Amino acid sequence: MKLISSMLLALSLGVFANAAQIKDIANVVGVRENQLIGYGLVVGLNGSGDGSSSEFTIQSLSNMLQTVNVKISPDDIKSKNTAAVIVTAKLPAFARQGDKLDVTISSIGDAKSLQGGTLLMTPLKGVDGDIYALAQGSLTIGGKSQGRNSGNHATAGTIFGGAFVEREITYDIYNQEAIFLSLKESNFSTASNIQNAINLKVSGETAIAIDPRTVKINRPNGVSMVEFLAQVLNIDVEYKALDKVIIDEKTGTIVSGVNVTVDPVVITHKEITIKIEPNSYYDAGNGTIDLQDGIAVDANANMLKVSGERTTIASIARALSKLGASPSDIIAIIENLKRVGAIHVDLEII
Structure with a gap:
C-alpha cells in the first residue's frame, strides 16, 4: 500500500506551467559541465x-x-x-x-x-x-x-x-558577437516565444529561432556578453511543458500531467476489466463503490466503470488502487492503454 500511496501522490502533481524564465528551459551552447574520470x-x-x-x-x-x-x-x-x-x-x-x-x-x-x-x-x-x-x-x-x-x-x-x-577549459564568451540557446525540449512554439520575448525586451533584430531547438542571439553594441546574458536568461516567456506519462518500473511510480485524458476503451488485464464509456450511467448496486469523476468500482465483478465526460490517467490509477490492483498491474494497464491508442501523449518508461 505504501507504493500505491506514493504513486497516487505523484499522479496528483501537474506538469503544466504558464510561464518560465529562459534559463529554466534553455541552455547556452558551449556553457556546460565536463565529465572527468580516474583510476x-x-x-x-x-x-x-x-x-x-x-x-x-x-x-x-x-x-x-x-x-x-x-x-x-x-x-x-x-x-x-x-x-x-x-x-x-x-x-x-x-x-x-x-x-x-x-x-x-x-x-x-x-x-x-x-x-x-x-x-x-x-x-x-x-x-x-x-x-x-x-x-x-x-x-x-x-x-x-x-x-x-x-x-x-x-x-x-x-x-x-x-x-x-589543474587545467582549464577555455571558452571566450566575453568576445563573442552572438550566442546560441539550446532548448531542453524541442518545441516550435517555445522557440518562437523565446525569439519574440527577447526581441520585445531588447530590440527587434536581436534573436532569431533557427529551428525548434535553437535560438541565435546577437549581442547589442555597448554591452558585454556577460551582462547581456544575465538580462536575457531572466526574461519570462510563455511556456507549456509537453504532456507526458512517465513510468518508473523499478519503484512502481507513475507521474502524469493532470490533464492527460484517456479515450473510450475496454481493456482486460488478468482479472481486472476497465470499461470507459463517456456519458453513460451506471447504477451503483451491491458491491459497487462510487468514486468521484464518474468512476465506479464493482468489487464483485472486478470491474472499473468510467462514465464521466472526461477520464484522466490519475483517476484511473486511483480507482485501480481502490480495486486492489498492484503497482505492476497499474503500470501494465497504462502501457496497454497507450498501445491501443487510448492515450495520446508520450509514454516514457525509465
Missing part, C-alpha cells in the same frame, strides 16, 4: 579491502610503492587494506586552476567496505585523455542505509572538495 587506490581500510583475487589492485599497489622508492613484487603483497576504485567528478564551465571539485569514489574490486579509507592522489582525465584535476583525501560514506552503502558494506563514497582543478 586510483583507497588505503587505510581495516581488512575490508580487495582480496588476493583482485590482481589489478595488487599490481597497482606495487607500482605505487615503486614511485616512493619501495620496490616489492606483487607476489609478496598480502594486504587487504587497499581497494582499487574509479573516481569521477564534474568539471563546471569556467572552472579555474585551484578551484575545488566534489568527487565520487566507487570500488571496482571485491572490497567489502571503503569505510575509513583515504584516496591516494588520483589524476582525473577528460574524454581527450588530458589531466584536468587531481583528487586526494579521506572518504565520506554518509548516512545511507540502503543499497551499496548499507551497514558496513559501503563500497562507494564521496570527498567534498576533494579535487583541485
Whole structure:
C-alpha cells in the first residue's frame, strides 16, 4: 500500500506551467559541465579491502610503492587494506586552476567496505585523455542505509572538495558577437516565444529561432556578453511543458500531467476489466463503490466503470488502487492503454 500511496501522490502533481524564465528551459551552447574520470587506490581500510583475487589492485599497489622508492613484487603483497576504485567528478564551465571539485569514489574490486579509507592522489582525465584535476583525501560514506552503502558494506563514497582543478577549459564568451540557446525540449512554439520575448525586451533584430531547438542571439553594441546574458536568461516567456506519462518500473511510480485524458476503451488485464464509456450511467448496486469523476468500482465483478465526460490517467490509477490492483498491474494497464491508442501523449518508461 505504501507504493500505491506514493504513486497516487505523484499522479496528483501537474506538469503544466504558464510561464518560465529562459534559463529554466534553455541552455547556452558551449556553457556546460565536463565529465572527468580516474583510476586510483583507497588505503587505510581495516581488512575490508580487495582480496588476493583482485590482481589489478595488487599490481597497482606495487607500482605505487615503486614511485616512493619501495620496490616489492606483487607476489609478496598480502594486504587487504587497499581497494582499487574509479573516481569521477564534474568539471563546471569556467572552472579555474585551484578551484575545488566534489568527487565520487566507487570500488571496482571485491572490497567489502571503503569505510575509513583515504584516496591516494588520483589524476582525473577528460574524454581527450588530458589531466584536468587531481583528487586526494579521506572518504565520506554518509548516512545511507540502503543499497551499496548499507551497514558496513559501503563500497562507494564521496570527498567534498576533494579535487583541485589543474587545467582549464577555455571558452571566450566575453568576445563573442552572438550566442546560441539550446532548448531542453524541442518545441516550435517555445522557440518562437523565446525569439519574440527577447526581441520585445531588447530590440527587434536581436534573436532569431533557427529551428525548434535553437535560438541565435546577437549581442547589442555597448554591452558585454556577460551582462547581456544575465538580462536575457531572466526574461519570462510563455511556456507549456509537453504532456507526458512517465513510468518508473523499478519503484512502481507513475507521474502524469493532470490533464492527460484517456479515450473510450475496454481493456482486460488478468482479472481486472476497465470499461470507459463517456456519458453513460451506471447504477451503483451491491458491491459497487462510487468514486468521484464518474468512476465506479464493482468489487464483485472486478470491474472499473468510467462514465464521466472526461477520464484522466490519475483517476484511473486511483480507482485501480481502490480495486486492489498492484503497482505492476497499474503500470501494465497504462502501457496497454497507450498501445491501443487510448492515450495520446508520450509514454516514457525509465
